[in-house]
Amino acid sequence: MAASNYSLKVNRDLLDPNFESYRLSLDAIPTYNVELDAAVEEVKLKDSHYTLEHMRAFGMYNYLHLDPWYDDSVLFVDCKGRVLSLTVTLDTALGKPREVYRLSDDSERSDDRLCASLSLTSATWAALSDGSGRLYLLRTGKRGDSSHSKWEPLFVEDLGEPFTVLHSVSHVQSGVHIMEVLLLRVQKDPTETKGSGFSVSLEWITVANAEKKYEVRKRRVLRGKSVPHYAAVVPKGKGLMVASEKPGFDIDVIYGDKSAVFIFCLVKLTV
Template identity: 35%
Template structure:
């Protein structure tokens, strides 16, 4: 049985403007682009719950479809964040548990309310490193997956917002592995993040620009990152990607 949605508040150490901008607002309802009459949420017991809406706009009783693993331990991770979930196909989803673990999940037909299956789980940024899922995209052949994660860290006696861009590959759609990782840094969390797998493109919009600082395959070259208002920032040292970062202000 599902419980009420889990609601977290920022900790005393998450006091900066960067933390508030990145984590201060959270929508606890997750829509399914493939099923307009389904909505999901994470309850206080770390179960992902399905609520169906009928033709008369009446909501069904919440039905659990997945119990997120290791909840008793991960609930005690310092400064953990709300879970973030995104559906990337009719039968696949990406979940960040807010305590440092990323999941690739086979949901099956989501309208059925059947149990979901975890295909891949990984502590991608190091132990107890909380992050949010900001965008995910699956290629048309369903063999390539791009994921953007957001976290806040310290730098030069202050805080910065960091986007981690992870590329996954699978030969059979069940076993996934990271093939490339990239890191971008900026002063504030972007308002909009969208990654497109088939074109290897990343689109950002927000108050501040971002720059590449790390790439596991292509070394990042040091360049002047000063930008005029409304100017596009090209990929730094990544020649084969059509990656754009756009600053609105």
């Protein structure tokens, strides 16, 4: 099953012919420093992974996660497997890092593992990858400076090869809480003989609360040749939005209702 492709073209009638340029402000950019008792977990690429797609996907990863639901909060994962939260206080300093969750000690530390990745799904939920193929869905409660609660794992499952979490959304359908999570992998592909030998896959997972237990309801995989510039789940899980240089992802349903209708919009940006 192939996804539909759409191209976005510039409407030059909307361009301002009198526009000169943007002027950069010379005001100093505020910077903050804080002492850490353990370094931020940083995973270096192996020599065999220095392909263009590996560099795009994992080589320039931002280890600091801004919380879109709480403007003054920043989170990261350190080398001890702790998820730490920092708060900017009075626009002048960073608060002391506070542990909100710790990855399990039995998480495998394989040679092919990636950096841990975090997606803040909603004001009270988050999706976390340990970089070794395990996905955690966490009930965080209300985050922010006034919150001191620990995050609670309500779904933990090994999903195969290592991945990073690109995006996640949360919604309620017919009274059932559902989380949609989008994962990114760059995998060895024996059929890819003319290029790097790797292919790109996006896995879209739907997890639902069934009888007070969260379980995987659907798994779909999109396989292509290029790491997308942008990929996200559409609100309420109605589809995916993907912007990629090389359209042509193939879609497989590996778990769930194969008769379900998926809406995909793959975009090739052109000028």
